[in-house]
Amino acid sequence: MMKLLIVDDSNVIRSRIDNIYAKSYEIEVVGKAVNGRQAVAMLKDLEPDIVTMDLTMPEMDGIASIKRFMELQPSVKILVVSALSDKATGIKALSKGARGFLCKPFTDEELTTALQKLIDAKNRE
Template sequence: MNVLVVDDSNFIRLNIVNYLKNNNITVVGEASNGNEAIELYKKLRPDIVTMDITMPDMDGVEAVKKIMEIDSNAKIIICSAVGQQVKVIEAIKAGAKSFLLKPLNEEKMIIEINKVISF
């Protein structure tokens, strides 16, 4: 399974990457904003994308919409902080398959990734 990790926080990206590697999941790329996410998605075609909501240049909701235009079967999991419910709902309506609440929990994240990959 190949994952693209998208978050503007280096610290959170590092945590996600470590969680995935601890569970023998391959991280094929990392992006710090929506524009980078779209370019990397086109190039890498990952099995799963973990997507932050609040980022510079292009937020996660817009990035989800653009990725879904590129690949209607894209599997995107939103990673969001409390207080972002409206944006999370927008992202789910745009095509995201699930969401995880920050701070992220390794076990919950792996369970959710396995659920989404089997859709």
């Protein structure tokens, strides 16, 4: 079972992702954070395997959070889930350590496909 941490300032997005995996045998949602600062604080206790990370958030944005996650737990696999769809932002996120980028809006299937790539990468370690 892969432990998933959801980081997004939108309660609707957090609830939606939580609902998608509520009955999953492969992914367990272990935490939900409303911004990067809260997510970093949760990281040590939760030790997630995979993370969905928004970029535009108050207090600590996604790019700063990815950098901090990589310092604290380099093995974590991060999927950026953001509306920011320009190439430069995608490259910046990946260069900081994110493993994938899913542009909002997304379907349940698109999210599952993107997370499966992270799970496959985790399983190869």
